[in-house]
Amino acid sequence: MHDPDAEDVAKAGRGDRNAAARLIGRHTPKLLTVARRMLGAQAEAEDAVQEVFLRLWTHAARWQPGKAKFETWLYRVMLNQCYDRLRRRPTAPLEAAAEVADSGPPPHAGLDEGVLGQEIARALDALPERQKAAILLCHFQDCGNIEAAEILGISVEALESLLARGRRSLKTRLAHWKGLAGDGR
């Protein structure tokens, strides 16, 4: 199993600044997007990503290539960060959550990429955190089911169940976007 990051992780652990910069450049955009979708707030997402990289540096010197894929470890740490932060938040009563007004744009038949992106983000934000994490790992980060299950620390069957429910909710929430339905559907 070739891990494209393994060499840079080892180098960064030995103090190679360029290797660290490459890792930051390669992983920050997607890590930040996942953190932002999980946590909702940009500042908190950036704090979480910063904490993930600090953990990476302290861990890098001991990184053993071949034992686990680097990205699997990275996203596991990232999601644990998100869960910790979500757990520390005060919880709002469920009744209040149900009354939140939908501030999104009215349904469209056409595809305005900017508005569509926002609406997809809003639909994802409405999913329960485990479903959201499963959807992001499998459809945004392109992880296979086995890898995503490993990151989430659950069985593949449990992951598939989360995915099925998450996909169905997404489809229901975004059904009015005809362009997403695919060819012939």
Next chain:
Amino acid sequence: MTDDFSDQGFADRAVKRLPLVPPSPGFEAALLAAYDAWNAERRNGSWAAAWKMGLRRFSETIWPGAPIWAPASALAVALLVGAGIGAAWPAMTSAEPVPGFSLERTTSFSLLSPDMPQEDL
């Protein structure tokens, strides 16, 4: 099954259109600065830094991704439970003298034979 495939394709098309979240200006530079700080600390290698790093690594090994207090408090609880059990059930070795090995009897022992003249000592 067809519905599952249809949902999967729909989710794939939707999430692929999710825009990347742009970082705040200077965020990547801040990440690199944090790396530089870590690297400087590592090179200086003060005892405190090494201890802190060791603790962080240890915590990372036993509980990846958790804040450092989580494994520390788990170990502290284990220590308290151990100490509690130790206090409730004192050591198996009794304070009473072991029969057949009392101080009185050991004084009658001598490294040398009692018949040996004392001046030879």
